[in-house]
Amino acid sequence: MRFRVIQPDGKIYSETPTMEVWHDKPAPPGRSLELSVQYLKVVVEPHELRGRYTVQTQVRDDNTDTVLFLQKAFTAVDSLAKKHNPTLQGTLRDKAAQRP
Numbered sequence: 001m002r003f004r005v006i007q008p009d010g011k012i013y014s015e016t017p018t019m020e021v022w023h024d025k026p027a028p029p030g031r032s033l034e035l036s037v038q039y040l041k042v043v044v045e046p047h048e049l050r051g052r053y054t055v056q057t058q059v060r061d062d063n064t065d066t067v068l069f070l071q072k073a074f075t076a077v078d079s080l081a082k083k084h085n086p087t088l089q090g091t092l093r094d095k096a097a098q099r100p
Contacts, residue, residue, distance in 0.1 A: 001059045003040045008051030008076075016040060021059060035059065044076040051076060 001021050007013040019036040028034045035057070042053065057070040 001036050001057065004056045004058075005040075005042055006054040006056065008049045008053065013053065014042065042074075049076070050078060 001019045003014075003016040003019075005013040005015075016038075019038045021036050022028075022034050025037070040055070042055070044050075044053070052073050052075050054071060054073045059068040059070070060066070061068075
């Protein structure tokens, strides 16, 4: 199993090495569904592109030489929560400190 993440401009954002598919292992906890033992985590940093990212997955069965392709997209947007902006937090603290 492999993951590839495509960024909004069509370039490859990230690729994983081959991962072990969940096979002959205890079921995941609760009602969760897991395809592999490892996982993919995507964090779009503030300096990176905003827009539609596509996650492509290739699951290969080496016994039958069958390949399953899966794809899902998500959109990265700027956060509207200004409390996460360190510059704004600093400005607000400075003004509060100047009050009589």
